[in-house]
Amino acid sequence: MSLNEVHISSLVVHVSPEHLDEIKPQIEAFENAEIYGDSPEGKIVVVLETENQGFITDTIDAINNLPNVLSTVLVYHQIETELNDESNDKDTGTEHSQTEGEV
Template sequence: MPEEVHISSLVVHAAPKRLQRVEEAIAMMPGARVHGSSPNGKLVVTLDADSADEMLSRVGEIQRTDGVLSAALVYQFSDTVEAMNEEIPDAH
C-alpha cells in the first residue's frame, strides 16, 4: 500500500479564559499548527497525518483537550506521497 498524506483544517472553539493553554496544547501535537486565533476563543488549525486513522485520532485529541468547546472539521484532503511529489507542469 502506498504511503499517504492527509491534510485537514479545523475551526476550534475554546473557552476564552483557556485560549492560551488550548493553543499551547494543540501546538505540541505532532503535525498540528495553529494559524490564528481570536480573543473570543476561535482558532484556525491544520493537521498533517500519515493515515485517516491517525487524523481521526488527532481530531479526537483536540476535542478532548481541556478548554475546547468544539472542533469542527472544515476541509480534509488525502493523496499518496508519490502524487504529492509530482511536478505540476506550467500551463503557459
C-alpha cells in the same frame, strides 16, 4: 511499488475565550499540528499533516477532550497520493479534496 499518502486537514477548535492562551500550547504539542490563527472569541484554526485518516480522527478526539475545549470541527480534508516505484520517475500523484460544512 507502494502508495504513499499525506492527509492535509484543517480544523476549527472553539475554546472558552479566557482559556485561549492556555489551550494553544497544548494543541501545538500534538505531532503534525500547527496553529494558523486564532480569534479573541476563542476560535483556533489548526492544520494537520498526517500519514492516514486514523491520525486525524485520533487528534480531533484528543483535542476535543482537552479541558475548556468546547468543540473541534473538521473543515477541510485533502489526500495527496503518490505511487512510489524506484524504476519509474513519472508523476503519478493524484489529489482528492473534500470540504466539510461551514464555519
